[in-house]
Amino acid sequence: MLAAATALILPASAAAPKGEPFGTANGKPVEVFTLTNHKGLKLRAMTYGAIVLSLETPDRDGKSADVVLGYKTLDEYIKDTPYFGAVVGRVGNRIAKGKFTLDDKTYTLALNNDPGGIKCSLHGGLKGFDKVVWQGEGVEKDGVQGVKFHYLSKDGEEGYPGNLDVTVIYWLTDDNEWKIDYSATTDKATPVNVTQHSYFNLKGEGNGDILDHEITFKASRFTPVDAGLIPTGRLQPVEGTPFDFTTPHKVGERVNAEDEQLKFGGGYDHNWVLDNQSGGLALAAVVHEPTTGRTMEILTTEPGLQFYCGNFLDGQLTGKSGKPYNHRNALVFETQHYPDSPNQPTFPSIILKPGKTMKSTTVYRFGLKSGK
Structure with missing residues (x-):
């Protein structure tokens, strides 16, 4: 049975957090905002890439550890990072051949990824949302601290149409939830699939592999891919495959199984089709790390x-x-619409049109489980 992490009680200010200097990127000052709650959780995020720098949470013995991968300095993030902690977009995940057609016009994107030697566009291109400086503002609502990030992605940026106005808010609640609210508007029809790309290790970052992490997905299907990690368009049942996490399984249990899909991804690197397709907030996954609880x-x-x-x-x-x-020192869980959606007419659409608002919410809720 899951229980909220209550072993460590710390004071948390109800005041909106203030930004602290963290260097300069793209000629602009970068700030860090620190969020705390009353249960021992602490989240630090910066305006460069809306990146989460650290997320501390207690284990079953009350000992806190940082459970997300990342660096100490801004320069390290700028120099070389596989999207540690960042918001990715304008379209997260892959777009086949870096092209899509919208309203009878074909748009060409940067080819910045080549799994299997097959080029595609990944996570918004060469300078996606993870590599820009967002406007940051500390916020507070009903005693809950948050930080609001805002960015205007201009028409033509990275090849995408329309001026896209994006807001992402991180909240840290006393229910031990890191809650993320996304919203966006545009003045031209454009694809939008913004997501968060934190790398988790519930043993603590740098504390070895994640093969003993036990996961459960509320998903009975997934989207199989080709050798370039582009979805084939099918929604395949997970039953009878290494992709069946409808009941708890350790990550390492089947990750090296003889399976074509696992060979394409070098392990798990796939999109699961969640059973909840209502658009309402619903449980998607549960992760348990047995040594820390x-x-x-x-x-x-x-x-x-x-x-x-x-x-x-x-x-x-x-x-x-x-x-x-x-190798396999972290887990990433990107809540999203499906990869390559602009080129897949049977997938749920990610096209945002003028006069409409894209809204999305994701929650990472932390707790403890007794025993091992």
Whole structure:
């Protein structure tokens, strides 16, 4: 049975947090905002990329640890990062061949990813939302601290049409929830699929692999991919495959199974079709790390969940604790619409039109489970 993490009680101010200087990027000052709650959770996020720098939460013994991967300095994020902690967009995930057609016009995007030697556009292009400086503002509502990030993605930026006005708000509640509210408007029809790309290790960042993390998905189908990790367009049942997490399984249990889909991704790097397709907030996944007792529930209004288990981490990046990030040292859970949606007419649409507002909510809720 899951229980809220209550072992450590810390004072948390109801006041809106204030930004603190963290360097300069793209010729603009970057600030860090620190959010706390009354249950021992602490989240730090900066205006460059709306990146979450750290997220501290207690284990079953009341000992706090940072459970997201990242760096100590801004320069490290600017130099080399696989989207640690960032908001990605304007379209998260992959677009086949870096092209899509909208209202009889074909748009061409940067080809910045080539899994299987097949080029595509990934996470918004060469300078997506993860590499820009957002406007940041500390906010407070009903005693809950938050930080509001705002960015105007101009018409033609990275090849996308329309001036897209985007707001992302991080909240840290006393229910031990990191809640993310997304909204966007546009003056031209444009695809939008914004998501969060934090790398989690519930043992603590830098504390080894995630193969013993136990996960459950509220998803009976997934979108199989080709060798370039582009969806084929089918929605395949997970039953009888290594992709069946409808009951709890450890990540390492089947990640190296003889399976074509796992070979394409080098492990899990796929989109699950969530059973809830209503657009309302619903449970999507549960994660449990047995040695610390930490749990994480993921709730979302989105129809899909991309699960990636750090297949491309290779020890060349050194994290904030001074430890290398090795193969499968983290889990990523990107709540989203499905990859390559602009080129897949049977997938839920990600086209935002003038006069409409894109709204989406995702919650990462932290707790504890007794025993091992």
